[in-house]
Amino acid sequence: MQHPWPDDLLAIPHRRDVPFSRLTTLGVGGVCRWLFEPETEAQAAAFVKACAREGLPWRVLGGGSNLVVLGDVDIPVVRLKLPREVVRRGLEVSAPASFGHIRLSTEVAAMGLSGLEYASGIPGSVGGALHMNAGAYGREMVDVLARFRFLTPAGDLVEKSPEPGEFSYRWSFLGDRHLALGLVVRLVEGDPARINALVEEYRGRRGTSQPLDRRNAGCIFKNPTGQSAGRLIDQAGLKGFRVGQAEVSPEHGNFLVNLGGATATEFRDLMTLVREKVREIHGIDLQPEVEIW
Ligand code: FAD
Ligand code: EPU
Numbered sequence: 001m002q003h004p005w006p007d008d009l010l011a012i013p014h015r016r017d018v019p020f021s022r023l024t025t026l027g028v029g030g031v032c033r034w035l036f037e038p039e040t041e042a043q044a045a046a047f048v049k050a051c052a053r054e055g056l057p058w059r060v061l062g063g064g065s066n067l068v069v070l071g072d073v074d075i076p077v078v079r080l081k082l083p084r085e086v087v088r089r090g091l092e093v094s095a096p097a098s099f100g101h102i103r104l105s106t107e108v109a110a111m112g113l114s115g116l117e118y119a120s121g122i123p124g125s126v127g128g129a130l131h132m133n134a135g136a137y138g139r140e141m142v143d144v145l146a147r148f149r150f151l152t153p154a155g156d157l158v159e160k161s162p163e164p165g166e167f168s169y170r171w172s173f174l175g176d177r178h179l180a181l182g183l184v185v186r187l188v189e190g191d192p193a194r195i196n197a198l199v200e201e202y203r204g205r206r207g208t209s210q211p212l213d214r215r216n217a218g219c220i221f222k223n224p225t226g227q228s229a230g231r232l233i234d235q236a237g238l239k240g241f242r243v244g245q246a247e248v249s250p251e252h253g254n255f256l257v258n259l260g261g262a263t264a265t266e267f268r269d270l271m272t273l274v275r276e277k278v279r280e281i282h283g284i285d286l287q288p289e290v291e292i293w
Contacts, residue, residue, distance in 0.1 A: 005034070009050040009076065013037045020069040023061060023079075025123060026217040028264040029069025029293070035061075037081045041157075041181050047078050048179055049155035059293065060179055062128030063100070066217055068271075069293045070264045078179065080127065088113075092146055094184040097127025101134070104185075109199060114190025115144045117198040121206045123218075127180040133167045137202055142167035146186035153177035170222055170289055211249040214257035220271060221254055221286035229286055230254035233274055236281045243270040 014036045020029030038044040051058045061067070061079040082096035086107055093113065095104050104126055105119040118139040122129065130148055133141050142162050149159045166173045174180060206212065221229040233239070233253030240250045245262035248270065249255040256270055275286050 005056075005076070006050055006054060008046060009036070009054075012043050012047050013039060013081075020064070020067075020073075024064035024067045024069060024217070025215060026064075026068060026267070027215040027258050028262055028267055029067075030072035030264070032061075032077050033072060033074045034076045036076055036078045038078065039081050039083075041082065044078070044080060044082075044179060044181060045151055045155050045157065047076070048151045048153070051076060052154050059176070060127070060131075062098070062131070063124030065124035066128060066132055066134075066290050067293060068217060068220075068264065068267055068290050070268060073293060080125075080179075080181070082181070091188060092184050092186050094182060095126050096182045097125060097130070097180040099126050100124075101126050101129045105199070108185070108187055109192070109195045112190060112192050112195070113187035114195050114198075115139075115187035116185060117195060117202060120199045120202055126183055130180045130183055131172055131174045132170055133172050134170070137205075140167075140169070142172075144185040144187060146184040148183040149181040150174065151179040151181065157181070209252055211251045211255050211257050214249070214259065216249070216255050216257045217290050219254040219289050220256050220274075222289045224284055224286070227284070228254075229278075232278050232282050232284060232286070236274075236277045238274055238277055241270070241273070243267075243273065246270045248274060 014034060018032045018035050020032055021027045023032060036047055038047055058076045061077050080098035082098045084099060086093055086095045088111055093108050101119050101122050101124050105116040108116050118137045122134050122136060129141050145162050147159060147161050151157060223229050230253040238248045239253050241248045244266035245259040246266035247257050247259050249257045279285050
């Protein structure tokens with residue numbers, strides 16, 4: 001059968017027709033027609049360069065923990081599968097972008113390094129965490145970020161330290177067309193007992209406030225400045241509201257959960273409804289935190 005992609009793209013390890021229900025934590029969406037899984041930085045660069053040369057749009061998928069996929073995706077999707085290796089040099093630890101964020105938090109804690117305890121309950125990859133500038137409990141990725149490596153839209157490798165204006169609340173300049181390859185976090189020496197106590201405290205707080213027993217994508221909307229989207233949704237009386245099998249969590253208003261077999265359309269409709277209701281009651285237009293594909 002004739003395929004649409006050039007041979008150098010097809011030389012990169014890839015899979016066909018993978019359902020997004022298996023690629024995302026929310027568990028909805030259509031099919032990922034072309035999932036490219038580079039195992040080396042050279043393959044990742046070859047992917048971006050081939051797409052740039054052909055003028056092909058593409059997307060990058062990490063752990064799929066901040067994504068609502070609405071249908072099939074026909075353009076190439078890249079998900080890095082780099083060697084799972086963290087390297088410590090003094091107070092700095094490097095990790096590839098495909099490394100698990102929670103695992104990195106656990107590994108640096110085991111090294112007696114403090115600073116990433118806040119990430120102990122944030123799923124997904126460190127690349128996704130960099131793109132999202134993920135955070136919790138008053139800290140975020142940029143606070144511990146020493147350097148990061150990424151490919152520009154043309155496929156050129158850049159390594160740099162973060163600069164003012166490049167990261168803000170749940171946002172980074174990486175946008176749609178920069179592929180993060182890895183990062184280095186800078187931490188401080190810590191007392192292992194205190195590090196573990198902080199991790200346990202954060203896990204406990206999450207366990208009591210977030211619906212971790214249902215498939216979800218974390219908080220759906222960003223917090224408006226000085227406000228909590230969860231509280232606004234709660235005060236609008238929306239907790240427990242359902243569209244099909246998609247539900248506003250009774251535990252946390254900003255978590256929409258999949259009760260089992262929910263569809264992407266149900267989540268899209270539930271998000272629209274929540275936004276409209278919050279606008280009507282509070283006069284605030286909530287902005288999605290999740291990426292919508
Ligand atoms: P994905 O969901 O795969 O992708 C998210 C975005 O990042 C997409 O735009 C994607 O293109 C981009 N991206 C992914 N990898 C790369 C890469 N290598 N280079 C460039 N761009 C890339 N988030 C928080 O901030 N704080 C929390 O406390 C938190 N708690 C959560 C709790 C639960 C139970 C869940 C399910 C989610 C939670 N989240 C939280 C949301 C989510 O875990 C984070 O946003 C996470 O950092 C996303 O990483 P990911 O690898 O899953 O990214
Ligand atoms: N609240 C309610 N009702 C609710 C939910 C929350 O009244 O249904 C109240 C809480 O009682 C609390 C306040 O709102 O007084 C804030 O709630 P919470 O501590 O749960 O924090 P949040 O603002 O809802 C943010 C992040 C989370 C992160 C936590 C912990 C955003 C959008 N959310 O949630 O990040 O884990 O703080 O730091 O910034 C995510 O980004 O996906 C995410 C889960």
